[in-house]
Amino acid sequence: MSQLTDRQKQIVDATLDIIATIGIQNLTIRKLAEKVGVTEGAIYRHYPSKDEILVSVAGYFKSESTVILQQIIDSEGSSVHKIKMFFLGRCRQFKDNHALALVLFSDDIFKGSGRVQAEISATIHSHGRLLVKIITEGQDSGTIRANIVAEHMFMMIMGALRLLVTRWRAADFGFDLLGEGEKLWASIEALVTPS
Amino acid sequence: MSQLTDRQKQIVDATLDIIATIGIQNLTIRKLAEKVGVTEGAIYRHYPSKDEILVSVAGYFKSESTVILQQIIDSEGSSVHKIKMFFLGRCRQFKDNHALALVLFSDDIFKGSGRVQAEISATIHSHGRLLVKIITEGQDSGTIRANIVAEHMFMMIMGALRLLVTRWRAADFGFDLLGEGEKLWASIEALVTPS
DNA sequence: GTCTATAGATCGATAGAC
DNA sequence: GTCTATCGATCTATAGAC
Numbered sequence: 001m002s003q004l005t006d007r008q009k010q011i012v013d014a015t016l017d018i019i020a021t022i023g024i025q026n027l028t029i030r031k032l033a034e035k036v037g038v039t040e041g042a043i044y045r046h047y048p049s050k051d052e053i054l055v056s057v058a059g060y061f062k063s064e065s066t067v068i069l070q071q072i073i074d075s076e077g078s079s080v081h082k083i084k085m086f087f088l089g090r091c092r093q094f095k096d097n098h099a100l101a102l103v104l105f106s107d108d109i110f111k112g113s114g115r116v117q118a119e120i121s122a123t124i125h126s127h128g129r130l131l132v133k134i135i136t137e138g139q140d141s142g143t144i145r146a147n148i149v150a151e152h153m154f155m156m157i158m159g160a161l162r163l164l165v166t167r168w169r170a171a172d173f174g175f176d177l178l179g180e181g182e183k184l185w186a187s188i189e190a191l192v193t194p195s
Numbered sequence: 196m197s198q199l200t201d202r203q204k205q206i207v208d209a210t211l212d213i214i215a216t217i218g219i220q221n222l223t224i225r226k227l228a229e230k231v232g233v234t235e236g237a238i239y240r241h242y243p244s245k246d247e248i249l250v251s252v253a254g255y256f257k258s259e260s261t262v263i264l265q266q267i268i269d270s271e272g273s274s275v276h277k278i279k280m281f282f283l284g285r286c287r288q289f290k291d292n293h294a295l296a297l298v299l300f301s302d303d304i305f306k307g308s309g310r311v312q313a314e315i316s317a318t319i320h321s322h323g324r325l326l327v328k329i330i331t332e333g334q335d336s337g338t339i340r341a342n343i344v345a346e347h348m349f350m351m352i353m354g355a356l357r358l359l360v361t362r363w364r365a366a367d368f369g370f371d372l373l374g375e376g377e378k379l380w381a382s383i384e385a386l387v388t389p390s
Numbered sequence: 391g392t393c394t395a396t397a398g399a400t401c402g403a404t405a406g407a408c
Numbered sequence: 409g410t411c412t413a414t415c416g417a418t419c420t421a422t423a424g425a426c
Binding site: 028029030040041044048049050 | 400401402403404405
């Protein structure tokens, strides 16, 4: 974690790019070196092993994904507004950083390297708990329908976002994710707010 | 497609099992042969290549996932009942066949073998269109809230199911998927039916 | 249809010159 | 810090005996 050198940042970016385009099962040091523009041996001057590169990728994911959470905690709006901020904020992040969508929504990328897997799922889990808490607060204050399990509401909202992003990736990023995200959010808000 | 020999079925089952446990990036002919109980050379008597085994896996997925769709088409219930049948039917299928959940909900399993990837996503897409059509019919007949885009409603329902299954897998199948699915469905039904 | 044995390619990682 | 060169392991796939 902490700070990466310029080369390390290049390597992490190249790794994400390769995973996004040809899948983790085709991620090799050779292809990585080729994309960075150095030889295979040079890669090992910056990382001791391939696994350690994936650890770095996971760290990058963690810091990026936490940014929006902090903005929400500091925000003053209603519960619905906070969740909307998260929802559209993620769309904006993915639009600016396609590879991030991949890391956040692929369950099997880090399978095999157990340590990385555990860290990522812990992060996702803690973020989820925060959002469920916000939903519960909204239910208590009457801005969100109260006769539904908050956890289930969270699953529908995040699940829909994930499906949207999955389609966006399948379409080779060929539509406006933020625009479609706003439309989808309008439907979600209509469903979860009291009528 | 068509019929598999007993050995081919064994190989497909073993493939799914390996993918489910240690990930596709660790799927090798050696591990496959070991699990089936024969040597590596023997595998190639039943399949010409590793890729062709994955094609078989995809075919198996396709036939399994279509079963419930046909039941729904033939059913006589309301739109809400049909979607519930699909939702809980999938839970039941996954409970009986853990590996199926993996194939249905992993975007990156078949990345790299473009032909398989295309076939699977086409199947998922056509199933989705059928469910959206059922939702639209429900909206027209008044059993489903009509002021929401049907496509978005579909995304929330399927997204929630996916998230539930993802958690079930992460928990090593350690809770009752069908029971939790029924609770989740109750929340979904409360949200999507007119109040 | 299964075995042993092996070819040929590619993988992660290292050594040593510069 | 990058290069060339290479090691040892492992991969997919094949050949030939039984």
